[in-house]
Amino acid sequence: MAVRPVPPVPSPEQPEQVADREExxxxxxxxxxxxxxxxxxxxxxxxxxxxxxxxxxxxxxxxxxxxxxxxxxxxxxxxxxxxxxxxxAEDLARDELASAYRFLAVWDLRAAADALERAARLARFPENQQRVALGWALHRLVSDLLQLVPGEDGDRKKHRSLPAVRIVRDLLVTLDQLPSAERDFYAAEAERLGNAWREAAEDDRTWCVWALLRARVALIRGEGTETVLAWLLRLASRAGLDAPDDDPDGLGTLVRRARAVFALLAGTVEDEELRQLASAASPRDLFRALVAALTAAWGEDALTATHRFALALYVPETASPREAADG
Incomplete structure (x- = not known):
């Protein structure tokens, strides 16, 4: 049981400091x-x-x-x-930039955008202003990574690679106030993420890793039950994990419940059993079950596998241990 810490009693020798409200x-x-x-x-x-x-x-x-x-x-x-x-306010600008980049590393686009906007209002030093510009380019990169479905876009020729990879690469050439090591790092990161996305267009397992990430982000963002279930059903089908089973709590049953949601929405079938199945559908339960099934099938932690689609952050070689941990 957690115990709330008791605030220390002010010492008579060190009286409590009280702010003057009026002043x-x-x-x-x-x-x-x-x-x-x-x-x-x-x-x-x-x-x-x-x-x-x-x-x-x-x-x-x-x-x-x-x-x-x-x-x-x-x-x-x-x-x-x-x-x-x-x-x-330059130290505040640096703090906002650090927050923005950390949010991008965990695919939180909204929080990253808010932090970048605050950093843009505060930054005065040229290198920090350029990091704001780079942050927006990386924001576009992460957004493309999540929004463009590998290998399934309507215009295959246009999206053979992530458009934002070139945006990041072209911008980095102009950022003359940043260390070359930092520019090279993010150029390599953009290329790496672009290659991972392109591989997902051609390889079933990599596509499943990407789809698991997409479902995870939808779940965290609260994009809605139907959105999360739709991604999970696509993932289950692509991974061959959508076969029915007799276990009332098994993966097959969870998939049936999710499908019932869309059957009701489509209006193709409507009966009491379908309504009961749909009412029991749980995005979180299906997500956990798929993670467990994929982990068993792949021989590696499925959630850890999604990190290949995460933006890595540059840490200067001269950074202190604390800065390296924060970055």
Missing amino acids: TERLLAVVAERVDELRKQRFAGEDPVVVPKPVRRISEALREGAIVALVAERLGALLRFDEKLLAP
């Missing part, structure tokens, strides 16, 4: 007002720089410094300080 709200109100002013300038097409207002007293200077730092951070704007321009 905090006053400071944040000033920050919000200046942010609104600068946003209006941006809307007019300007790129405003945050400049501290002149003050007379040291206490006012400290407060003004806090205000302009917060304003610049919230907007991703440049801050003028001692005749130099600073980018206080």
Whole structure:
């Protein structure tokens, strides 16, 4: 049984720090007002720089410094300080970029797009701006990987390979602020994913690995019961795992339940038994059963096999152990 940790009792020698609510709200109100002013300038097409207002007293200077730092951070704007321009939000831009790339590595396109949009608003250093551009190209690559069915697109000639592979390759040539090792890494990754997708168009087992990934992503995204079941039924059929059986909890029964869902939707047959089968259909149960069956048939973990369609992330050789773990 989990036990909620008891917060430590403040020591009499170190009294608890309590924020001044009134002064905090006053400071944040000033920050919000200046942010609104600068946003209006941006809307007019300007790129405003945050400049501290002149003050007379040291206490006012400290407060003004806090205000302009917060304003610049919230907007991703440049801050003028001692005749130099600073980018206080650049660390936040790097964090958003790292998050975006990690989301792409687990096929979470929506979260990756949100993080890339935030990074684009914050990034000021050229290398981070270029990583935003690369992130969008990789986003397109992962999207193509999931949306284009290997070997089954209507225009076979057009989609003999993933279109985004060329987009990534052509973009990388222009990213002159990134290390060559990083550019080479993602060029190789795009090529590797493109080759894996192309292999799935010609090899049944690789196609089944891709379809398992597609069903898994649909399940995680909550794309709907019918969508997940449709991918799982296609996978079961291609893998030869859709034969009926007498086990009430076996794979064959789970497949029958899934098929009943679509039989009712098509309106081809309608009876009480079919409705009962359809009502018992479970995408998660069928997914787990197929993973177990494929693992047994292939002699390797079926979910692990889907990682060949996952984007690997570049880790600089000089990265610390913690950075390598995060990447």
